[in-house]
Amino acid sequence: MAELPGVGLITGAGSGIGRATALAFVHAGCTRLSLADLNQKGLEETREQLSSISPEVKVILTIGDIVETTFADGLVDATVAEFGRLDYAVNAAGTIGPWANSQQLKLEDADRIMNVNYRGTFLCGRAEVRAMLKNEPAGPDDIPGQRGAIVHIASGLSSVGREGAPAYCASKGAVVQLARADALDYSRDGIRINCVCPGLTETPLSTNHNDPAMIKALEPVAALHPMGRWGRPREIADAAVFLCSMRASFIQGHALAVDGGYLAM
């Protein structure tokens, strides 16, 4: 029995954690996937990688900006139009913006970080819930059925600060609080909403597309993680698969750290 037999939607699927999540969904038996990103080329590469592991997987791509209400609503509408329903969503699209303290950070950059990370997640989550409310509750016989599961990719910086990242930390804190409040609102409807909070993870966002200077600059941060290393996108993706699956059927409003022990300090 597939762990994820239903229809999945992943934002930020053109790169890093979102792409790894799409691959992990297919490994978990998901054969109907709706992928979104600003980056068309990245999305097409993800689709090719999915087809090479599972030729029968059906994928639709939606290119655009999650900050736009019409995009977020249209993405979910397109998913339901193609596959008839939506069962799991992972909201991974995000941005870090320039490293700068609040005196140096331009207001337009601060606003963009907040808009992508918080507003975009809010808009996508709202549209995803709307679609999931139309599902009949389903699941194993011995557990009350659920209508859907949503995972927001937040951050370790949702709960601890980092110098040079005031807007990013604020935006990621907001994402965790959004998940908690939505979890309370939709628990009785059988929709679970949780977060994964990655530590430093090796992706184009953190390495600035494999820039050796950036990797060197972040090595001390990686060393701060008790496990002494960067996370791999697949390790974050596996946690998102778990939270979407019925194995996590009683996990609600939770922020799961996947960070080599960073938040245990």
Ligand SMILES: NC(=O)c1ccc[n+]([C@@H]2O[C@H](COP(=O)([O-])OP(=O)(O)OC[C@H]3O[C@@H](n4cnc5c(N)ncnc54)[C@H](O)[C@@H]3O)[C@@H](O)[C@H]2O)c1
């Ligand atoms: N890499 C890390 O160390 C790390 C740590 C903690 C949390 N995160 C979070 O994980 C998530 C994924 O990041 P990643 O490291 O895989 O980065 P990434 O840059 O590799 O992937 C992010 C993807 O989101 C897309 N995106 C950005 N803004 C968008 C928008 N407005 N609309 C649609 N798509 C948009 C990008 O085009 C990109 O493909 C982000 O929310 C990030 O904040 C990353």
